[in-house]
Amino acid sequence: MTEKPSASRQADLPPLAFDDLGCTERERALFSAAAAELEAAGEPGPFALGRVVSLDRSLPLVMSEKDVFRAEHDVRMAKENQLLPAIGDWVVAALPQGHDQGIIEQVLPRARTFARRDPHNPDGMQVLAANIDEALVIHPLSASNIDAHRLERELVIAWESGAVPSLILTKADATTPEHLEQMLEVAGIVAPGAQVVVESAVTGEGVEQVRRLVPPGTTAVVVGRSGAGKSTLINRLLGAEVLTTGAVRATDGAGRHTTVSRQMIAIPGGGVIIDAPGMRNVALADAWGGLEAAFPEIVALEGTCRFRDCKHRSEPGCEVQAAVARDEIDARRLASYQELRDEMVELQDRLRRSGRSERRQAGGRGKRKRR
Ligand SMILES: Nc1nc2c(ncn2[C@@H]2O[C@H](COP(=O)(O)OP(=O)(O)O)[C@@H](O)[C@H]2O)c(=O)[nH]1
Ligand SMILES: [Mg+2]
Ligand SMILES: [Zn+2]
Numbered sequence: 001m002t003e004k005p006s007a008s009r010q011a012d013l014p015p016l017a018f019d020d021l022g023c024t025e026r027e028r029a030l031f032s033a034a035a036a037e038l039e040a041a042g043e044p045g046p047f048a049l050g051r052v053v054s055l056d057r058s059l060p061l062v063m064s065e066k067d068v069f070r071a072e073h074d075v076r077m078a079k080e081n082q083l084l085p086a087i088g089d090w091v092v093a094a095l096p097q098g099h100d101q102g103i104i105e106q107v108l109p110r111a112r113t114f115a116r117r118d119p120h121n122p123d124g125m126q127v128l129a130a131n132i133d134e135a136l137v138i139h140p141l142s143a144s145n146i147d148a149h150r151l152e153r154e155l156v157i158a159w160e161s162g163a164v165p166s167l168i169l170t171k172a173d174a175t176t177p178e179h180l181e182q183m184l185e186v187a188g189i190v191a192p193g194a195q196v197v198v199e200s201a202v203t204g205e206g207v208e209q210v211r212r213l214v215p216p217g218t219t220a221v222v223v224g225r226s227g228a229g230k231s232t233l234i235n236r237l238l239g240a241e242v243l244t245t246g247a248v249r250a251t252d253g254a255g256r257h258t259t260v261s262r263q264m265i266a267i268p269g270g271g272v273i274i275d276a277p278g279m280r281n282v283a284l285a286d287a288w289g290g291l292e293a294a295f296p297e298i299v300a301l302e303g304t305c306r307f308r309d310c311k312h313r314s315e316p317g318c319e320v321q322a323a324v325a326r327d328e329i330d331a332r333r334l335a336s337y338q339e340l341r342d343e344m345v346e347l348q349d350r351l352r353r354s355g356r357s358e359r360r361q362a363g364g365r366g367k368r369k370r371r
Pocket of ligand 3: 305310312313315317318319321
């Protein structure tokens with residue numbers, strides 16, 4: 001029997017096999033069609049269906065049924081304005097016989113896209129992970145309070161992607177029962193519709209619950225500030241100190257945290273999970289559907305305001321403001337909703353003025369345009 005290919009040897013990862021990646025008929029069918037087209041165009045093969053399982057400063061690491069290899073993307077992709085590979089992408093790759101480096105010929109259409117506004121190009125979108133089924137939003141209970149501002153942004157992006165969002169409150173051992181109660185109350189307001197799990201990597205509380213959130217054959221992404229406990233949680237799920245945590249961090253010349261790698265990790269008894277570096281900021285791109293899903297209590301009332309385009313500020317007949325006055329809607333939530341909406345309107349207007357079409361990524365919940 002030949003040894004199964006493993007990404008571990010190539011990228012210092014725990015065991016990950018093609019069977020863990022959740023390949024379905026959808027991917028196989030998309031691949032067959034794309035490969036047939038490339039063959040008809042005379043492109044040299046052989047072609048393989050693969051998934052991008054690690055992204056760092058080097059070339060993307062692709063895992064196919066038979067191989068694990070680094071692959072550059074074909075120059076045509078940039079020219080033809082095709083999607084550039086993100087972690088989690090299913091790709092058509094060519095791995096010429098006798099080579100250990102491949103070429104990504106095509107990124108297959110994404111089922112779901114987890115994206116924020118590109119920090120280097122405010123008009124663009126940065127795909128943080130592709131084809132994810134669950135988004136685990138991580139927040140530490142050791143904090144003095146819930147960073148609602150940040151959580152709401154992360155949840156909008158999660159809902160927009162179409163993945164199932166959950167809120168994992170980590171470091172439960174580092175809080176008091178009173179503080180926990182307070183945090184849970186706020187979490188319920190900030191994350192309506194998301195399952196909330198209280199977890200501790202020290203006591204093991206909640207760890208099995210997190211495992212069940214990522215069933216075999218599915219892909220999860222963890223998001224949250226640096227230091228929230230993401231890597232520690234993954235290590236706990238693995239039962240081994242695989243990922244670097246806490247104080248042990250690479251820094252660049254300016255002393256900033258420079259863990260730039262994103263990697264896919266197989267969870268025993270579960271699916272795969274993507275560990276991404278903590279994001280400094282979470283600016284929204286086009287995420288109208290995600291905004292609606294993250295603020296259901298406000299959206300439910302919107303249609304009842306006197307004016308169809310009510311901004312819920314000081315318009316007469318505003319039912320949202322009326323609900324705030326009755327204490328049925330949290331005033332902070334409304335302010336947050338307005339801020340996120342204004343941010344997206346501003347982006348939309350800017351793109352329109354510069355004459356750029358609003359290119360949308362495939363999939364996700366985002367259907368509605370601005371009212
Ligand atoms: N007390 C306690 N500390 C934790 C827990 N999880 C993580 N930490 C600590 O929090 C710090 C940051 O954790 P890390 O996993 O590196 O965070 P990341 O940046 O989100 O990946 C480390 O010093 C961990 O030891 C926990 O459940 N309880
Ligand atoms: Mg980490
Ligand atoms: Zn209103």
